[in-house]
Amino acid sequence: xxxxxxxxxxxxxxxxxxxxxxxxxxxxxxxxxxxxxxxxxxxxxxxxxxxxxxxxxxxxxxxxxxxxxxxxxxxxxxxxxxxxxxxxxxxxxxxxxxxxxxxxxxxxxxxxxxxxxxxxxxxxxxxxxxxxxxxxxxxxxxxxxxxxxxxxxxxxxxxxxxxxxxxxxxxxxxxxxxxxxxxxxxxxxxxxxxxxxxxxxxxxxxxxxxxxxxxxxxxxxxxxxxxxxxxxxxxxxxxxxxxxxxxxxxxxxxxxxxxxxxxxxxxx
Numbered sequence: 001x002x003x004x005x006x007x008x009x010x011x012x013x014x015x016x017x018x019x020x021x022x023x024x025x026x027x028x029x030x031x032x033x034x035x036x037x038x039x040x041x042x043x044x045x046x047x048x049x050x051x052x053x054x055x056x057x058x059x060x061x062x063x064x065x066x067x068x069x070x071x072x073x074x075x076x077x078x079x080x081x082x083x084x085x086x087x088x089x090x091x092x093x094x095x096x097x098x099x100x101x102x103x104x105x106x107x108x109x110x111x112x113x114x115x116x117x118x119x120x121x122x123x124x125x126x127x128x129x130x131x132x133x134x135x136x137x138x139x140x141x142x143x144x145x146x147x148x149x150x151x152x153x154x155x156x157x158x159x160x161x162x163x164x165x166x167x168x169x170x171x172x173x174x175x176x177x178x179x180x181x182x183x184x185x186x187x188x189x190x191x192x193x194x195x196x197x198x199x200x201x202x203x204x205x206x207x208x209x210x211x212x213x214x215x216x217x218x219x220x221x222x223x224x225x226x227x228x229x230x231x232x233x234x235x236x237x238x239x240x241x242x243x244x245x246x247x248x249x250x251x252x253x254x255x256x257x258x259x260x261x262x263x264x265x266x267x268x
Contacts, residue, residue, distance in 0.1 A: 004038040004266055007212040010199055010225060013046040013056065014182055015218035015253050016235055024060060031259035034266055041206055043067065045195050047181040047221055049112045049150055050075050050082065052120070052133050065205060069112065070179065070189055070221060071198025072150045074205075080116070084201060087114050087148040088176075088190050094145065096172040096188060097152065103171045104164065110135070110153035111144050118150070126155055127184055152188040161186055165220075179221040180239075187221075196224035214265075216250075216258050217242060233261050 009032070011017045017024055032042050045067040046053055053068050054077070063078030074084040101107055108125035112118060120135040121144060122128060128135065138144065156164045164186050168178040177189040203213065215222070215229035218238040226232030226245055234246035235257045243249055250257035 003268060004035060004040050005268070006214045006230070006265075007040050008203060008206065008208040008214070009035055009040055009042045009262070010045045010213055010215040010229060011042065011258060012195075012217040012219070012222055012225075013044060013048060013053070015237060016216050016222075017044070017253070017258060018056070019254055022056065025256055025259070027256045028259045029060070031256075031262040031266075035262055038266065041208065043199070043202055043206075045071075045199050045202075045215070045225060047179075047185070047187070047195075049073060049118055049120070050116055051118055054080075065202045067195065067198035067202050069150045069198075070181065070187065071193050071195045072190070074198055074202050082116060083205070085114055085150075086190055086193060087150060088152065088188070090145050090149060092175055093149070093152055093188055096176045097154075099171050099175075100154070100168045104156060104159060104167050106157075108155040108157070109144065112150045112153075114148040114150050125157075126153070129184060154186045154188065155184055181219055181221040194224035195222060196228040199225055199228060214261075216261070218253065233257075 036042055043065060047070045049069040050073055057066060057077045066075045066077055068075050072086045073082055076083055110122040110126045112120050121138050122135045123138055161180050165178055165180040176191050177193060179187050181187055210228050211230045213229040214231045215225045216233045217225060218235040220239055220241045222242055223245055232246045234243045234249045236252035250261050
């Protein structure tokens, strides 16, 4: 029998498993390999939709199930297919957006389209973070609503991410969910959707329970996942809201925070 105390290791990507250059350290790879050798499964749980996640999974040689799009997509990496996909009600999202803008003023917008090849559309003024992730610029607002979406991204010219998230939740909290997933990444999601809902679906397919799961994350969108899992580990670089609900805090993503915890648990 394996001494490792969990059957499932759930990791966020950005700010958690990935370093700033989107790489995964050799030490962390080795720790995850040792965990799987001990009989546990590793599952990626990310806010990124499948098209922005697939190249990372391929680089890791990851062939299992991944939870993408804040829980909207359960993706089988080995078979390159979606097992489940939940879309945002565009009429409801449009209503929520109009209510938020009536409260805080005009927003810069982006949106993630549904599907294995779903494009990310970015509107005028949306601040793009440096990196290799592809996107399609748009000028006509009608393009935003022309096809099924998994989420909307919001940015405000002066409000901080925390301020925008709080204002949006207070305004439309009964219509949609609003999460802050990273710097400049405030999202509108279907009501009730979270990483926890996607992870629970994936875990059920794997025959694993919440009580058998350890989760790693760094942002407020990881809070539901921590609430679902038996043990939540915040990275040293984590947002204060996640640190407040974590069972423990490890070192940062740049300092192999996941490996630090897994190596300790493997040695018990």
